[in-house]
Amino acid sequence: MTRHFRTLFLSDIHLGTPDCQADILIDFLREHEADTIYLVGDIVDCWRMKRKGFYWPQSHNDVVQKLLRKARKGTRIVYVPGNHDEILRTYPGIHFGGIEVRERDVFETADGRRLLVIHGDEFDMVVMNHRWLAHLGDIAYGLAMWANKWHNRSRRLLGLRYWSFSRWAKLKVKSAVNFISDFEAVLAEEARKHGADGVICGHIHHAANEMRGGVRYINTGDWVESCTAVVEHADGRLEIIDWSRRISEKAGQLARPRAVKQLTAGRDQAA
Template structure:
């Protein structure tokens, strides 16, 4: 059954890279719908494709086709580019197959709150002032993801839950924690300058929904590791959906139920 919300926010999908969890995103898009969908930057990873060469498997094409199909059926889709797909910022106001490109937007919730929608890279001093360092960091992140992928294949064989090195590092390493905190403060301040009640952003791959000095700070997370989205309910309530965790929990429940069915079936036959 499809769950319908008032608005869905997605960011940091990174199509064009092996790290993109396209199949999981397609599953999410099949089961969730909304009259308005915001794509909050880094949807396509032009950086990685320029450096590594063209990478575009069928699953990535399926994500694009799924979004275009929703647009054809009347869904309003607004694309706010990030740093990895910054080329699209030159096409502000242009429509591509029903998808409108905007540099930023101010979104009004069902309960009248005004939220600034922005990717957030403009407030990352490394990205803005040290581009070479940002690209170097992207290479290091790619290597960490490659290592993490093989580690989790071993964990899957052992029946263990997916473990994210990047998420663990962000929560445990002091400098990363400080960076996230500073980023949240700066974005909240930017919303305040625009007279908004809050901000919805992406960029740092760390989902959040919290108050910062009277400003609602919401980060959509990513579809590389956490596989999270932000949805707005019909009453204006904002919620983070951790889709990978829900899938994992469902799989765990099925794994517990199946042996029970087998045991029950055996007893029934014996009877």
């Protein structure tokens, strides 16, 4: 069943990389409609394609076509570039295929709150001051995702749920926790400077919806490991949707009837 929202926020899809969960995103877009969609940066990973060569399977093309189709049907789509697709920052105000590019935006919710929409890399000191280190970190992240992929193939064979090393590290490693906390505080302060009630961003692949010093801090997460999005309901309420969790729940609901049927068949045969 398709769900309709006032606004949908997506970021850090990283099309053009093997790590992008394009098939899962297509499934999400098929079941979710919105009056407005914000693409909050790092939608296409130009860094990785420049370094490793062109990578663009059909599923990535399907994501683009799905978004363009929504635009043709009347959905307003605003693209706020990030650091991996920063080339688009040189074209603010341009429209392509019904998609509008903006360097940043101030969005007003249905209940009257003003939220600054920005990718967030501008406030990552590593990206701003040590670009070479940011690229090195991107390579290390790619290696971690490669190792994680093989680790999770083994987990699937054992019937275990997907486990993200990167997400675990962000929650457990002190330096990563401190970085996230500092990033959230700086973004909240930037929203305050603009007279906004909150900020919606991406960049660090860590979904959040919380108050920071009287300012609402919202991070959309990503479509590489967590597969999360932020939606605005008709009344202005903002919610994080964890689509990977929803898929796991759906799989469990489908598996339980099959298991009961198999168990019943086994009992009948034994009788």
